[in-house]
């Protein structure tokens with residue numbers, strides 16, 4: 001589903017170049033749930049942004065569902081992302097003055113669905129994310145856990161095959177983090193391909209995650225150093 005080969009990302013600032021992703025190789029199969037684990041600054045967000053087509057690699061290959069998205073023009077990337085990829089962020093990124101269901105509807109605005117289909121999709125996504133009971137409430141008046149469930153519904157509404165989560169529980173308490181993980185499990189059972197970037201230990205032993213991929217200093221490493229046990 002996602003295939004990354006020898007991918008590098010440099011950021012230039014004046015005369016200095018920062019090598020932020022270093023020769024990344026990663027294959028994620030359809031239906032897999034992969035946890036990308038690494039401390040802050042290890043390159044997780046940069047890598048997810050590239051997978052989502054929000055940023056482009058400096059070199060290397062990236063295929064998402066067989067499509068070389070880094071080579072697509074911006075307009076085509078947006079259309080590809082809208083159909084194939086749902087993204088869940090640490091800070092929820094909701095429009096606070098809009099209701100929960102209006103927020104969930106937004107990704108469907110460019111689609112050609114009629115209003116009945118849109119309403120059905122929104123309803124179904126809110127149900128899956130277990131937040132139907134707050135559908136009409138402005139997002140700004142929801143708790144953190146509720147906001148993240150609205151964000152899950154929004155990520156789902158266009159029925160993407162890939163769901164990318166960037167530190168999804170960083171602003172949630174333990175109870176809401178566990179609820180988030182429960183919903184993630186449902187998405188996994190629905191066959192979604194899921195990648196979670198996190199350093200939250202709650203993701204260390206997910207029953208449904210196929211792998212933990214440790215990142216350090218912009219590289220994928222076989223084993224993290226200085227994390228967990230003292231061996």
Ligand SMILES: Nc1ncnc2c1ncn2[C@@H]1O[C@H](COP(=O)(O)OP(=O)(O)O)[C@@H](O)[C@H]1O
Nearest residue numbers: 011018020038039040041042043044045046047
């Ligand atoms: N636009 C940018 N320009 C320069 N450096 C950046 C930029 N974006 C990220 N970085 C740097 O890349 C490194 C990895 O950042 P990031 O991908 O956000 O890591 P993480 O999500 O794991 O915390 C950090 O050192 C960060 O400062």
Ligand SMILES: [Mg+2]
Nearest residue numbers: 044045166167
């Ligand atoms: Mg990050």
